[in-house]
Amino acid sequence: MSRKQWVTDSVDVTDESARLDARRARDHLDTTPEVGFDDIVRLAKRLCHTPVAVISLIESERQWFKASVGFDFSETLIGQSICKHVIGQHGLLIIPDLTLDPRTCSNLLVLEEPHLRFYAGTPLITSEGLTLGTICVIDHVARPAGLTDDQADNLKALARQVMSLLEMRRIIADRDILLDQAERHRRHSEHERMELATMFDQAPSFMATLKGPDHVFDLVNPAYCRLVGSRQLIGKCFAEALPDAARQGYGRMLDEASRSGAPFVQRGAHYAV
Structure with a gap:
């Protein structure tokens, strides 16, 4: 693994209340599947050669998966979240062996089924610098070599695409609210x-x-x-x-x-x- 993968671009931990406000303002939790997000996780899985790829949105008590491939869960409690460790940094988080990292070695998803071993995730960051969640790839075997530089860059590019879709979805929702308000005003x-x-x-x-x-x-x-x-x-x-x-x-x-x-x-x- 290159040094670029081991050392992430750390930043001060984002104010959690502001992060949660930004996440809730976009109102993406518990929405129906959408082909654009599903396509992105399939592409992430293929590019990184992993069995699992997930787009997670992180709340205070849980993480919810907007899209996933190779993973049977739709959400987990925040205590089982590996993605939560990405909050507060702008770079990739790569954990070659989840059983050896003190942040994840006691995680039930590592100790029990589905026995996760490798994780690489990059944050989904708003224009204000707030983290909504991650796009990540996961393996059931440890990967000491991590990701190649190309795979790491591709995962970051896919994160930007996820944010573009999330922001577009918010713009459309805001437009619908304004149209509804205008129609109610017209009727009044x-x-x-x-x-x-x-x-x-x-x-x-x-x-x-x-x-x-x-x-x-x-x-x-x-x-x-x-x-x-x-x-x-x-x-x-x-x-x-x-x-x-x-x-x-x-x-x-x-x-x-x-x-x-x-x-x-x-x-x-x-x-x-």
């Missing part, structure tokens, strides 16, 4: 508009609402239509729909109310049709 706005339209229709006096700097008619009630001679108003700007009123100065009144935001009240106004 439509409901309010229908209530407002009903109120307008039932009002005994004339009423209208206008939108935008051009004062486009949005809602008018029957009394208002009778006032202006039953003209087509909805969707037209004030000056176009009621040129006679614009010439009489009502357009300037609307401009001033729109500009200042202050209410304008006038009683006994004259309007010649």
Whole structure:
């Protein structure tokens, strides 16, 4: 084994609460199998010539396997996790013989079935530098030579691909949430508009609402239509729909109310049709 494999790029242990928040924000635990992740573990197994390859996501009390090949477990308690030892470092963790390493020699997965012996894992790191889990390869026999340099580089490349898929999945989920919120807002706005339209229709006096700097008619009630001679108003700007009123100065009144935001009240106004 080369020195590059024995000595990993150690960093300070990441704040665990921040790591868990980042993991939970992505909401990947207990999701259904996905072909992209399944393909990656099959490729890792083939490239590293191991019987087992796993993508693990590490929680506070358990590790859950998003994808695995050659391994019968869907999750384990955190006490049985070998992948947890990858947290806090950016490089590969390679353990040539799990029975000889003090971190793993008492692990039940080593002492009992399936009698794991070799482990190589690289962390799945977010853009903020937080570890969500690992992609790892495992063997049932010790491998003193570890991985070749090419295999180690390939495993790191596959870790980047896993992170790309995880982030894409999060973006899609965030998009779906935003679309759902927009649809609920649209339905709420439509409901309010229908209530407002009903109120307008039932009002005994004339009423209208206008939108935008051009004062486009949005809602008018029957009394208002009778006032202006039953003209087509909805969707037209004030000056176009009621040129006679614009010439009489009502357009300037609307401009001033729109500009200042202050209410304008006038009683006994004259309007010649």
